[in-house]
Amino acid sequence: MDFNEFKYKTANLKNLELPGMEAQNKLAPIIRIEELKKIEFTTRKSNKAGVMAVFYPDANDITHFVLILRKTYRGVHSNQVGFPGGRIEAFDKNLKHTALRETEEEVGIPQKEIKVLKKLTKLYIPPSDFWVHPYIGIMERTPQFIPQESEVEQILEININEFFDEKNLVVKKLSTSYADEIEVPAFFLAGNVVWGATAMMLSELKDLLAEVL
Numbered sequence: 001m002d003f004n005e006f007k008y009k010t011a012n013l014k015n016l017e018l019p020g021m022e023a024q025n026k027l028a029p030i031i032r033i034e035e036l037k038k039i040e041f042t043t044r045k046s047n048k049a050g051v052m053a054v055f056y057p058d059a060n061d062i063t064h065f066v067l068i069l070r071k072t073y074r075g076v077h078s079n080q081v082g083f084p085g086g087r088i089e090a091f092d093k094n095l096k097h098t099a100l101r102e103t104e105e106e107v108g109i110p111q112k113e114i115k116v117l118k119k120l121t122k123l124y125i126p127p128s129d130f131w132v133h134p135y136i137g138i139m140e141r142t143p144q145f146i147p148q149e150s151e152v153e154q155i156l157e158i159n160i161n162e163f164f165d166e167k168n169l170v171v172k173k174l175s176t177s178y179a180d181e182i183e184v185p186a187f188f189l190a191g192n193v194v195w196g197a198t199a200m201m202l203s204e205l206k207d208l209l210a211e212v213l
Contacts, residue, residue, distance in 0.1 A: 001160050001213065003057035007138060009212045010055075013118045019207040020121045026207075027199040029184040035126050047130045050092075050099030051085025053205055054114055054137045055160070062159060066107055066145070069154040069192060081156065081194045083134065083201070084109075095133040103137075107155055108146025113139045120204055125197045134201045136208075156190040163189065163206065164213075 025033060055065045072079045086102040088095055096119070100111040114137040122133045145155045162168060168188045173181055174195065186195035187202055194202065 001063045003055075003061045003063045006055065006063040006160065006213070010117060010136075010138065010209070012212050013136065013208065016118075016208060016211055018121050019204050023204040023207040024121065024123060024200040025203075027185045027187070027195075027203040029182060029196070031182060032126070032196070046124070047128070048088045048095060048098075049086055049130050049132045050088060050095040050097075050102065051083035051132055051134050051201070052099040052103040052114070052116075052137050053083055053120075053134060053201075054103060054109060054139060054143075056139045056141065056143055058142055058157070058159075062161075064157045064159055065163070066109075066143075067156040067158055067189070067192075067194065067198070068106060068147070068152045069156060071151060071153045079153070080196070080198070081189075081192050082198045085132070085134075087130075096135055099133070099135045100137075106148045106152055107143070108148075109139065109143050113141070113143075115139070118208075120201060120208070123197055123200055132197060132201070134205075136205065156192060158189050163187070163202075164210075 053065050055063055058064050067081050068084055069081050084103040084106040085099050088098045092098045103109055104111050117136045117138055120134040122131050124131055147155050170186050170188045171183055172186050172193050173183050184195045186193050186199050
């Protein structure tokens with residue numbers, strides 16, 4: 001999709017209701033849905049994080065957004081695909097600022113160049129005890145990515161046409177931090193299986209964009 005067309009049509013996003021958990025759960029592993037039913041959120045003091053889905057034109061003015069493949073480390077999100085973003089810090093004004101700051105740190109896009117269009121539905125991640133707050137952003141030029149060496153294994157540039165191609169909705173059998181050899185719904189994007197919380201956020205993003213594109 002041409003970026004100017006994308007930019008024009010997404011100007012209407014701010015007026016739309018969010019698809020919410022119903023859209024997220026389309027890409028949720030069954031075990032995740034069952035686990036969430038058991039959690040008493042009113043008594044938990046969970047961590048918070050902000051992440052950013054940044055849309056931009058490539059060299060041919062085709063709309064893309066960026067994901068990252070995280071480094072391999074001792075943690076529940078090791079070597080997984082996600083949005084740029086991270087934990088809120090005491091000096092952040094709010095979670096939107098967290099998402100912008102972390103995006104600059106992880107992939108090198110200057111905060112001032114991202115126009116935030118809308119906040120998506122927050123999502124709880126049981127293995128890491130985080131509430132993740134996703135935002136949609138847009139920038140006017142092709143970014144010069146600078147991956148954060150300590151966090152990012154690879155930057156993934158996702159063509160929006162690939163994102164909307166139904167062939168890239170798949171079911172994979174994976175071993176996770178909380179279960180072995182389970183079937184999970186996923187996106188297959190830029191040669192990577194994208195599942196779990198990121199896939200759930202992408203599912204809501206896809207349904208929301210489908211209303212205007």
